[in-house]
Amino acid sequence: MQHYLSIVIPAYNEARTIHLILDKVKAVELDGGLGKEVIIVNDCSTDATEQAIQSYREGNPGLNIQYYRHEVNKGKGAALHTGIAKATxxxxxxxxxxxEYDPEEYNILLKPMLSGVAxxxxxxxxxxxxxxRILFFWHSIGNKFLTFLSNAMTNLNLxxxxxxxxxxxxxxxxxxxLHEQRFGFEPEVTAKVSRIPGIxxxxxxxSYYGRTYAEGKKINWRDGFRAIYCILKYNLFR
Structure with a gap:
């Protein structure tokens, strides 16, 4: 029986690039003989994201793409909840x-998993x-601060x-x-996996090929404050 990697892709107004990332996903050969299940969740995009996805599916029948659409915009976290629930x-x-992230590196992440240690x-x-890519100083400082605060709460050393x-x-x-609808997904899922016995x-x-805000980056300072709230909420108030 073939084993599969489920690739969950939340999409909001990504009509310009969705076909490019799907090309990369299609091209990667996974170690361990793994097949690919691609789950795209369109979070009520207002551009031509849906048409771009449907066109790609029609032109690439060999790639297993499952497509879901939110009727209202709920946020990245909500799209991930939908995709994770549908994964098989x-x-x-x-x-x-x-x-920003390169599917060619899936095998780097899979190595400790396939080795049975993770x-x-x-x-x-x-x-x-x-x-x-070299981009925003304060953005990187913010990321490192959030990681430090999360680590202090979870006792991990990420x-x-x-x-x-x-x-x-x-x-x-x-x-x-999982409950967080937007970018609070990251600290919430980290807090909750850290508490699983024996995890x-x-x-x-x-690698990281970051985007500027002009190129479509969506996270902002409000999401940073929400992340701090989520770190405290999901670690101190369980």
Missing amino acids: GDYVIIQDADL DVVYGSRFMGGNPH TDMETCYKLFRRETVQGLQ RIYEVGI
Whole structure:
């Protein structure tokens, strides 16, 4: 029986790039003979994201794409909740619809999982020798502060809690009760996996091809304050 990696892609107004990231997902050959299940959740985009996805599906019947659409915009976290619930693969990885993270690196994250030593693997933008686009000083300071605060609460030693690339055993992530609708997903899921008895969490270095706000980056300072709130909420008030 073939085993699968479920790739969960939340998409909001990504008509310009969704086909490019799907090309990268399609091209990657996964270790361990894994197949690919691509789950796209369109969070009520106002551009041509839906048409771009449907056109790609029609032109690439060999790629297993499951498509879901929110009728109202709920946020990235809500789109991830939908996608995770629909996943049927052995493993689940989060993939943004933009081009900041490279699917060619899935195998880097899968290595400790396929070796049988990990239940959760984070891809860190702040370790390893892979390429990293130089962008915002205060954004990087904010990420490191949020990771530090999260680590202080969870007693983990992550270097990049806010990373998009998080790989889970499906039963692990589907067993969590997740609530955050927007970017609070990251500190919430980190807090909750850290409390699973016997959980084995690994971190590997990845590349990062960041976007500017003019290029479509969506996270802002309000999301940073929400992340602080979520770190405190899901660690202190369980």
